[in-house]
Ligand code: MF3
């Protein structure tokens with residue numbers, strides 16, 4: 374989810390209830406989001422350019438769509454810190470499982486020469502064959518059913534005619550809507566033989582997600598998640614993206630609370646049993662700052678260095694945490 378920068382006297386984007394000027398204004402000004410016009414030295418050449426986007430895919434009428442499917446306008450951000458009922462939780466478990474199945478289907482097709490558009494088609498068909506709506510499709514106007522973020526693309530890459538090349542890394546981010554609930558997960562994988570540096574970044578990003586999940590339990594401050602992720606990232610000399618955060622999820626795709634992947638000492642929000650939210654750290658090998666392409670979606674690293682991401686949807690249980698989008702281990706933990 375993307376932070377929207379409010380006016381000074383409007384409520385802060387973080388849903389603290391405080392005015393923006395009393396909350397995140399200063400940290401935003403310190404460059405913790407990229408101010409317009411900020412110049413950052415590029416360390417690499419672009420490896421990704423906008424390709425051509427195929428026509429909009431159709432969803433059968435029999436599939437129940439989320440509120441934005443026709444209009445592109447997403448519903449309210451939902452009540453802050455909503456706790457789900459048992460019945461809602463079992464629908465969330467199901468949505469999480471379906472998201473995982475769709476993601477695994479997409480990842481199995483990743484190889485040199487495959488276009489990101491072909492991966493989008495697989496995501497689209499495998500969601501609808503399971504009776505699910507592919508949540509990205511027309512979410513705030515997003516044109517495709519999957520997000521594909523290659524190399525220096527941080528997040529929200531739009532599937533297009535670009536063919537994957539040996540040595541790329543690609544994050545595929547799947548969200549599905551089924552039985553009135555969204556399940557959201559993503560994984561970064563390697564395309565053929567990849568540099569040691571890229572592999573290391575991907576592995577550390579996975580460790581960041583796991584460390585963030587490990588601190589989830591009722592009563593914990595949400596800022597513990599960002600604290601452990603940022604400290605692991607620092608240890609490896611990488612940086613944590615600040616413009617995009619995890620989010621509450623349920624009947625609404627993105628809602629409060631937001632989940633920062635960097636340490637926010639002033640954020641005193643606490644986790645409660647029954648909450649469902651995502652953790653989805655984006656870790657950059659260079660600068661934490663991002664630039665947005667003219668398509669208004671694709672976020673790339675400002676210095677064009679590599680970025681990786683993993684995401685799970687989790688539930689706060691009585692004693693700890695349940696991963697709702699769990700499944701196989703990522704590629705580097707498998708034999
Ligand atoms: N799945 C992304 C997330 O983790 C959101 C994608 S929104 C889209 O929050 F519109 F880009 F699809």
Ligand code: CO
Pocket residue numbers: 374557619620651653684
């Ligand atoms: Co998400």
Ligand code: CO
Pocket residue numbers: 546547548557558559653684
């Ligand atoms: Co996602």
